Amino acid sequence: MGGKLSVSRLNVDYWLSGSSLRAVNSASFEIPPGHRIAVVGESGSGKSTLGLAMMGLLPRNAKLSIDKIVLDDEFLNIADSDGLKNIRGRKIAMVFQDAKASLDPIQTIGSQITEVLKVHKIVPADRYEEEVIRLLVEVEIPRPKLVARQYAHELSGGMRQRAMIATALAGTPSLLIADEPTSALDVTTQATVIDLLRRLSDNGGMSTMLVTHDLALVASFAQSVLVMYAGNIVEFGSVEDIYEQPSHPYTKALLAAIPNIWADRKSELGTIEGTLPDLTVESFGCIFEPRCEIGNGRKQCQKESPSLKVVSGNTHVACHFSSETRSSQKVTISSKQDLRLQIVESKVSEFSLDSSKKPKVIVEASEICKTFKGGSFFSANRSLVTAVQNVDLLIRQGESVGLVGESGSGKTSLARIIVGLEDKDSGVILVNNKNRHDSKQKSLNGEIQFVFQDPSDSLNPVLNVEQIVSEPLVLRNGGRAKDFRADVAKLLDEVGLRASMAFRRPSELSGGQRQRIAIARAISTDPKLIIADEAVASLDMSARGQILNLLANLQRAKGFSYLYISHDLSTVRHVCDRVVVMYRGRIVETATADNLFLHPEHPYTQALISAVPVPDPTIEKTRVRILKIASESLVARDTNSCAYLGSCDLAKERCAVEVPLLTTRDDHSTACHFAGDSAKRFTKQTV
Amino acid sequence: MGTNKRIKSRLLRPHQVTITKSIVSRFAQLIAVMVAVSLLTFLILSSTPGSVIDARIGPLPNFSPEERAQIVESMTKQLGLDEPLWRQYLLWMRQVMQGNFGFTYQGLNVTDLIVARLLPTIELGVVAIFFGVMGSLMVSLLAFRTRFRAIRGSIQGSMTLLLVMPAFWLGLVMVIIIASKLNWLPAAGYAEFSEGKWEHIRFLILPVLTLALPQMALFFRYLYAGLRDVENSAFVMASRARGISERDIVFRHIFPNAVLPTVTVIGLVAGSIISGLVIVETVFSWPGLGAMLVKSVEVKDYNTVAATVLLTAFAYVSVAFIVDIIYQVVDPRIRRQT
C-alpha cells in the first residue's frame, strides 16, 4: 500500500504586476497510505494551487517555498527540474477537469499512454501494447483495442476522462491528484467516474486526492476532508466528523449553503455574506474574520491568526473559538431520516388538484420537433441530430416548472424554441392562446424572457448597467436609456442592487451582481414567463443561494411563471413545483417535484436521482445506486425504439421495437413499458 | 443481429466515406468558383469605357470619317461585339476552353506567348515557396526555443521588417549590395538551363530571395503565433504532469499541433507569391508571365491581360483547393469525423 504523504508548511506566492499574492499559506497535512482525501473550497481558496504546487506545475510568476514534502518515506525534491522529473507521472500523477483539452488532439489515446510508459520505463518495449490494453480495461473502457487507436474527440466525455485516468495510472503513481475531474461531466457520468476512482484507490494501493468545490461529491468519495479558505487550511479531519459536527464557522456555513435534495422545499438557502479578502494585502489576524458569524469584530480574531490545532480525535481546526461552533446543533443521521419522512408525508402540492381548479395555461407547446444537421462541414457530414422529438409542454400561470436533463437531452433546444431564439421543424406554440410564429422579430416582444447561464456573456461589456437594463423598454417604447432612469432605479432595487450602480460597467461587477442585472433586464417588460437556463451554474456556491432566493421572491411578488432548466437536481427540487425529465429529445417523466424525487418511475430518472451525491457521508456509504450502463454509444437505435435503450438496466426486447408513450396516472406521467416494476424497486435504500 | 453487423462495418470505415464525399463536394465548389471567376473577368473586360475597337485603332487621321466607321463596323462584326453580352461570354469561354486566347495587337498568338513564359514563372514561384516555407519553419522553431530574448527579439524584428518592405525596395537593396558593390551575382537577366546549371542558378538566386523572404516572414507570423498558442494549451501542462521531457513536448506535441492548422495558410502564401511574381519579374527582368502582364497593361493589350488574369486566378484557386484537401487528409480531427 503506498501513498503515505506528509506536507509541511507549503507556501505559494504569485507575483502580479508588482505586488505579491499569497495563494497558499503554510499548508501542512498528512495522508495515510491508500487513503482518499478531498480538498474542498470555493474558487480563490488555493485548492488547485496546492495540487499544482506539489507537482511543480505552477506558472512562471509563482514562488514556492516549503519545509518538506515526504511521500512513502522519501523526501521529494520539488524545487528543481531533476527532482521533478522523477516525481511527475511516476510518484504523483494528476488528472484535470477538461479531458478534451488535456489530451493531445492529434495523437491517439494509445500512443499517449505509451509515451508515459516509455518515459518512466515501466515495462519493456515489446510489452507496451499489452500494458496499454490492460490499463484501458482497468479504467473500464469498453472495446479497449479500438479505443487505443482512437483520438480524443472521438470519445464521449466520460470515456475521455477514463482515458486520462489511464494515462495517469500508467506511471504507477503512489498519489493521484484529481482536480475537479467530473465538473464538466453529466451527473450520471460523474457517478460512474467517481465510482471508478473509489475502486482504483481501494484496490490499487494508491492514495487519491480529490480537489473540488462540490461538497456533496466529497461526501460520496472521501475518507478525510481538508477545507481551505483564501489559501489557508481551516479545518482537516475525517469526513464523518466534519459533516456531522463542523468545527470551523466557514465549514459550517458552507455546509448550510448546499441545497440538500431532501431539505425542506421553498425554504431559503443558506448564504455566506461578504466576499473574498484581497490577498495581495498582508493580513493580520484570522483571515475569515470579516465574514465570520462568531468572530466578526472580536479582538482576538482580528489580532491573532489561529493555527491548526487538534480539537477532537483526528480533527484539526484553525479557529480560536471552535468549541462554540461545535456546540451548536448537532444533526444526527437518524434525525435527518425522520426529517425526510416528514416532508414526504406532509406535502400536498396545489397542482395535483383536478383541472377545473387549476390556474390558466400561459404557454402550451404541442408536438414540437427539431432536428439539426450535425458536423462542422455541412456538405460532407450530413448526420442528423434529433434535438427534440414530439414534445408537449404546458405551463400554467404562477407555476414553476423544472426542465431536467443532461447534455443532449434537448432541454436547451426546447427552451430556445419556446422563447423564439430557434425555429422548430414542426409543432405549435401558443402563448396566452395566441399562436406564436417562429423567430420572426415581430412575435418576439418580451412576453417570454430568458436568463442565460453565463452572466459575463449575457451583458454587453461596452454598455453600462442603465443601458443594459433599459434596453427591452427602449425596444418596446422607443426613446433612449436616459428616459427610463426611474424605471431602471426601481428594477435595480427589486433585484437587491443600489440605484447608484446604474452607471457601472459589467466588468466592475461580480458574477452574482451581473446575474442580478440580467434578471432586472428580464423583468423589465413584465413577462408572463421567465425561462432560466442554468442560471446559477456559473456562480459560486454562496452566490447561488442568493440568486435562487431572489428569483423565488420575485416570482411570489410578481406572479410570473417560471421554467427552470438545469442538470443540477438539488436546486431543481428546491425551486420547482413540477418537474419534467428529458432524455435524448423525449420527455420520459413528468410529476410534481416531491413525487418525482420520492417515487421516480422511469429508470433514467432513477439513475439521475441515484447519481446525485448527498452531502451526508453516512448515507453515501450505505447507498445502493441505480446506474446507467456505460456502453450506450455502441448500440443501434432507431426511431422505433425507446430513447433510453442501451443505457437502461431494465431493458427488454419490447424496448427495441416499440416507443413507449407517456401514460399518466394521478398527474404523474411516465414513458416506459415497465414503469410499474421500475417504481417498485426504488426503495429508501437507493436514495 | 443485423443491426450489429451494420454498425460493425460503419465503425470500420466511416472516415473514408466522409473524405471522398468531401473531396467531391469541394471539387464541385472549385468548378463553380472558376466559372464565377471567368464570368467576373469577362464582365470587367467588357466594361471598358469607350469601345475596344476605338482604343485599338485609335483616331486613324488618314482615313475619312465614313471609311473609319466602315472599318469599325467590319471589325465589330469580326470580333462578334454586336452580339448580346451573354452570347459573347459563351463564345469567349468556348474559345478559352479550346486554349484559344485570341491575338495580341501585333498579331501574335496569346496562347503561344503564355506557354513560352510559363516555365520561368513556375520555376521561380515553386522554388520561392519551398524556401519560404522551409525557412520559416526553421526560424520560428529557433525563435520559439531560444532562451535569449535578444535572439527572439531580433528574429521577430527582422521578420516584421521583411513584411513591410515593398518587394522592389528589397530587391533594390539586394541588387545594390550584392550585385553592384560585391559583384557576387548578376543584377538582372536570365540564362537558359541549356547554357549550364550554374549559370542558370546564378540568375535565379536574387529573384528567389526577393520573393521568398517576405513570404517567409508572412508564414513565420502564423507559425510563431501558433506555437505560442499551443504552448499555453491544457494538454501541454497535462503532458508535463505526466513527466514528459520539455524537448519531447516541443517536438512531439507543440510543433505538430501548431504546424497543422498553418497548412491552410500555404494557400494564402501562394496568392501572395503570385502577386509578388509580378513585381520581382519586373525588377530582375525575369522572362515570366508577371513581366508580360505588366507590359500588356502598359500597351492596353486586353486579350493578353484577360488571359493572364484568368490563368493566375485559376492557378491560385487550384492551389488553395489542393492544400485544403491535403489538410483534410492529414488532420485526424477532420479525418475521423464519423
Place this chain on the structure above:
Amino acid sequence: MTTKYQKVFARFKKFVLTQPKPLLYGVILLAPFIVLSAIPSVIAPYDPLAILDAPFLGPSKKYILGTDEIGRDLFSRVVYASRADILTSLSAASIAFMFGTLIGLFSGYIGGRTDTIVMRTVDVFLSFPTIILALFLIVIFGRAQWVQILAIAMVMTPSMARFSRGSGLVLRSRGYVEASRVSGASTSHIVRTHILPNSMPTLLVAASVLSASAILIASSLSYLGLGAQPPDPSWGNILRSAFSFVYQAPLYGIGAGISVTIVAGAYILIGEGFRRKFADRQAVIGNTKQFGGV
C-alpha cells in the same frame, strides 16, 4: 500650485504612457508623414518639378538627398510624393474598411443563406491575387488617381469582409445579443448596438494591417508605372528610376524606399499596439468565479 494646463497635460501624459509601446512608436513614426502629406510645401526646400542643378549630384547640404537624372532635388520629390501615396492608400483603406466591415458584420450575423451567398461572392473576388486584380482594373479604367484608389479598395474589401464576418459570426451567439433578440430587437439595432462596438478591437487591428497593405500595393502600382505619372513624384516611380541608375547613383532610391517601409511599418506597429491593448478585453469580461458572492 498646479495650473489648469499642467493638470490637463499631466492627464494627457498619463494617458499616453499607459498605451502599449508599439502603439506609441507607430504613431510617432507615422505622424511626421501625415504632416508631410498635408503640408509638403512647408518642409520641402524646393519645388519638386523644378530643374535646379546638374543631375546625379550626391547628397550635400544644399540638396539633402542629391539630385535626380534631370537635376531636380530628390528630397523635395520624396516629400511631395508622400501626398500621392499616403492619400491614395488611406482613402482606399477607409473605403475598404467601411464597406468590408458593413458587408461582413451583417453577413456574419444574419447567417444562413444570405451569409453563404455573400461569402461565395467574396470568395470569387478573393480568387484574384491582389496586384493582378488591381492591374486588371487599371488597364480597363485608366490610370487616374481615383481609379487607383477604387482599384485598391476593391481589392481589399473582400478580405476585410471575410474578417469582419468572422466577428459577426462569433458575436451572434453571445448572450447579450440573444437577450436583445428575445426582447424584439431588429437586426440593425443589434448590429449597431452590440456587434459593432464589440468587434471594434479586432476590426481596428485588421484596419491597420489593411492600411499597411494599401500603401504597399499603391507604391507597387506606381513602381510599375501605373500610378502617378511623370513628372509628378511618387515613391514608387522614384524607385523605378532608381533601378535604372543603380550604377550611377546607388543612393537614388534611399529616401523613397525608407519612407514606404517606415509608413507601412508604422501601420503594423499601430495594429500590434491595438492588439495588445484589447487583448484582455477580447474573450470574456472576466471570470465570474473570482468573487465570493453578493
